[in-house]
Amino acid sequence: MNKFFTTGLGAAVASVLPAIASAQDTVGLDQRINDVFAGSTGWFVNLIFAPLPFEIAGSSFPWIVLWLVVGATVFTFYFGFIQLKAFGHAISLVKGDYSDPEDAGEVSHFQALATALSGTVGLGNIAGVAVAVGIGGPGATFWMILAGLLGMASKFTECTLGVKYRNEYPDGTVSGGPMYYMTKGFKERGLPLGGFLAVVFSIFTIGGALGGGNMFQANQAHAQISGIVGDFPGWITGIVFALVVFAVIVGGIKSIAQVTEKVVPFMGILYVAAALVILIVEYDKIGWAFGQIFDGAFTGLGVAGGFVGALIQGFKRAAFSNEAGVGSAAIAHSAVRTKEPVTEGVVSLLEPFIDTVVICTMTALVITISGVLLVDPTTGNFVLNEAGTSIQTIDGSSGVQLTSAAFATGFSWFPYVLAVAVVLFAFSTMISWSYYGLKAWTYLVGEGKTKEIVFKVIFCLFIIVGAAANLGSVIDFSDAMIFAMAVVNITALYFLMPIVKREMNSYFARLKSGELKKFVD
Amino acid sequence: MTTSTIVVGLDGGEAGNRALAFATTQAKLIGDCTLKIVYVIEWSPFSFQTPEENAERHKRREEELSMARERIIEPAVKAATDMGLPVDGVVKHGDVADILDDIAKKNKALQIVVGRVGLRGLKERMFGGVTGRLAIGSSVPVTIIP
Numbered sequence: 228m229n230k231f232f233t234t235g236l237g238a239a240v241a242s243v244l245p246a247i248a249s250a251q252d253t254v255g256l257d258q259r260i261n262d263v264f265a266g267s268t269g270w271f272v273n274l275i276f277a278p279l280p281f282e283i284a285g286s287s288f289p290w291i292v293l294w295l296v297v298g299a300t301v302f303t304f305y306f307g308f309i310q311l312k313a314f315g316h317a318i319s320l321v322k323g324d325y326s327d328p329e330d331a332g333e334v335s336h337f338q339a340l341a342t343a344l345s346g347t348v349g350l351g352n353i354a355g356v357a358v359a360v361g362i363g364g365p366g367a368t369f370w371m372i373l374a375g376l377l378g379m380a381s382k383f384t385e386c387t388l389g390v391k392y393r394n395e396y397p398d399g400t401v402s403g404g405p406m407y408y409m410t411k412g413f414k415e416r417g418l419p420l421g422g423f424l425a426v427v428f429s430i431f432t433i434g435g436a437l438g439g440g441n442m443f444q445a446n447q448a449h450a451q452i453s454g455i456v457g458d459f460p461g462w463i464t465g466i467v468f469a470l471v472v473f474a475v476i477v478g479g480i481k482s483i484a485q486v487t488e489k490v491v492p493f494m495g496i497l498y499v500a501a502a503l504v505i506l507i508v509e510y511d512k513i514g515w516a517f518g519q520i521f522d523g524a525f526t527g528l529g530v531a532g533g534f535v536g537a538l539i540q541g542f543k544r545a546a547f548s549n550e551a552g553v554g555s556a557a558i559a560h561s562a563v564r565t566k567e568p569v570t571e572g573v574v575s576l577l578e579p580f581i582d583t584v585v586i587c588t589m590t591a592l593v594i595t596i597s598g599v600l601l602v603d604p605t606t607g608n609f610v611l612n613e614a615g616t617s618i619q620t621i622d623g624s625s626g627v628q629l630t631s632a633a634f635a636t637g638f639s640w641f642p643y644v645l646a647v648a649v650v651l652f653a654f655s656t657m658i659s660w661s662y663y664g665l666k667a668w669t670y671l672v673g674e675g676k677t678k679e680i681v682f683k684v685i686f687c688l689f690i691i692v693g694a695a696a697n698l699g700s701v702i703d704f705s706d707a708m709i710f711a712m713a714v715v716n717i718t719a720l721y722f723l724m725p726i727v728k729r730e731m732n733s734y735f736a737r738l739k740s741g742e743l744k745k746f747v748d
Numbered sequence: 749m750t751t752s753t754i755v756v757g758l759d760g761g762e763a764g765n766r767a768l769a770f771a772t773t774q775a776k777l778i779g780d781c782t783l784k785i786v787y788v789i790e791w792s793p794f795s796f797q798t799p800e801e802n803a804e805r806h807k808r809r810e811e812e813l814s815m816a817r818e819r820i821i822e823p824a825v826k827a828a829t830d831m832g833l834p835v836d837g838v839v840k841h842g843d844v845a846d847i848l849d850d851i852a853k854k855n856k857a858l859q860i861v862v863g864r865v866g867l868r869g870l871k872e873r874m875f876g877g878v879t880g881r882l883a884i885g886s887s888v889p890v891t892i893i894p
Contacts, residue, residue: 331841491796
């Protein structure tokens with residue numbers, strides 16, 4: 228949930244988004260909406276992001292992060308380290324080695340993975356990581372990678388179930404996601420409350436789609452654009468975005484979506500390539516950087532909260548970045564054409580790997596190597612800011628600006644590319660979440676053209692609101708909604724994981740016996 | 749069952765018709781020859797799609813297949829059948845050159861017949877188009893009808 232990196236977690240928000248705050252000094256109506264909203268929903272936000280009742284080495288730890296990490300760890304052990312065992316198989320599935328040529332023209336494993344990735348790769352990989360490294364030091368990277376590796380098992384679980392219990396309609400379209408495995412899976416196991424969980428999950432998904440998947444994105448995009456061309460009213464950005472999104476999701480103008488869907492992966496590749504070039508040029512520092520990452524992971528190297536501070540930041544960022552356990556990926560992956568639900572689960576475990584283990588780590592390495600974090604030459608520890616909450620940086624920047632500054636040490640023009648990437652990532656995330664929200668909406672109100680259009684129009688209107696207004700509390704609330712999705716989803720996953728295990732054992736047994744064959748040599 | 753096969757690639761336009769006309773003549777001259785009439789819907793499993801496109805993909809695929817059968821393959825099959833030739837029509841998704849070559853290999857075809865489409869656009873220039881790629885890479889003789 229990279230894009231939701233400002234998750235109402237206080238310090239992080241304050242340090243990341245000064246540009247956004249200053250870009251929108253709309254008072255009056257916005258302020259009133261804010262106040263009313265904060266008053267009625269604040270309890271929910273506080274509940275979701277509540278710290279554990281005890282402090283760990285002087286740092287508070289939001290229970291929701293622990294919830295996601297514990298879930299990922301349980302799935303990792305329960306499925307016998309599926310992320311390691313099935314990694315190679317995942318790659319041959321994506322390559323299409325096991326795809327029946329007779330199914331050509333159907334959604335391939337690659338397409339399902341790429342679609343899901345375009346929904347998660349985004350601002351979190353760029354800005355969220357900078358926040359983590361800025362507060363937790365390079366050591367946060369170690370914990371981020373660990374959490375990313377564990378999250379692969381959560382994705383495996385939810386995406387296998389997503390395909391297994393999807394609805395296939397007579398007209399050939401499909402609908403899948405947690406709401407379907409909650410109802411059908413619970414019924415199959417004779418468990419109560421499946422329908423209740425599905426309704427609660429759907430409500431949270433709609434909230435998350437309109438907020439974090441929409442308003443927050445519009446807000447970010449506007450901040451980026453006005454950062455480059457100068458300040459201008461947010462509603463202009465909002466209307467432009469809303470019109471483009473409207474053209475795609477209501478008007479069915481596929482060409483726009485297709486262009487984005489092609490440019491976004493290209494941006495992702497360009498980003499990683501730029502990071503690699505910087506790392507190659509500074510190759511003599513790579514050993515040092517990894518030293519910093521490992522030392523920092525266990526000692527903290529002077530960061531706030533010591534090594535526990537690094538651990539919390541790393542875990543938080545990974546959990547928020549790859550959406551493992553949230554349930555959104557289960558919606559995206561369920562369209563694939565396969566007779567074996569396990570295959571899509573296996574493919575989906577590449578998602579946290581690419582998102583967190585590869586892209587986030589690249590960002591962290593570039594920030595560490597570029598020297599934008601100030602180090603005290605006498606002690607080798609990082610220099611903290613006056614409040615002692617985060618590491619001092621060369622130009623005092625944080626968040627996306629810090630990443631920008633780090634990349635600019637290698638390529639002076641990179642900030643412009645980054646700004647374009649941020650806008651495109653925001654757009655593709657909106658398209659993805661409009662679909663997740665729509666699926667939850669139709670689950671609640673029923674399928675039908677008019678009902679779908681009602682949601683899509685509401686979605687577009689929220690883009691204008693998100694770009695124009697400084698609705699901090701609304702965004703906090705919708706971020707809380709997304710994590711609330713994970714509370715419901717992981718609960719359901721615990722009850723349904725025996726089904727996944729049965730499927731997994733049967734699939735791998737047949738693969739081993741040669742019953743399932745490659746179509747390509 | 750005939751002893752020989754000619755694979756004809758259609759493109760839904762003039763070039764395909766020319767290819768079919770040529771192949772029909774050839775098949776008649778050979779006498780004991782099946783025409784395998786193929787239309788390929790250009791598609792890659794490595795393209796990028798929105799979630800909504802993915803969800804509707806199966807439906808769209810069925811629509812694409814039936815439309816291609818109805819509008820392109822059936823008239824062509826009928827025309828060739830009327831000439832008294834054994835005919836088989838195929839519609840597939842994928843890469844045109846790869847699929848034509850695969851079908852030719854599987855049926856041990858004598859040759860592949862395709863019509864030449866005038867080079868258009870940057871893509872054609874860079875990749876040489878279907879005819880160029882077939883000429884370079886196919887495993888059976890290829891006849892390109894100008």
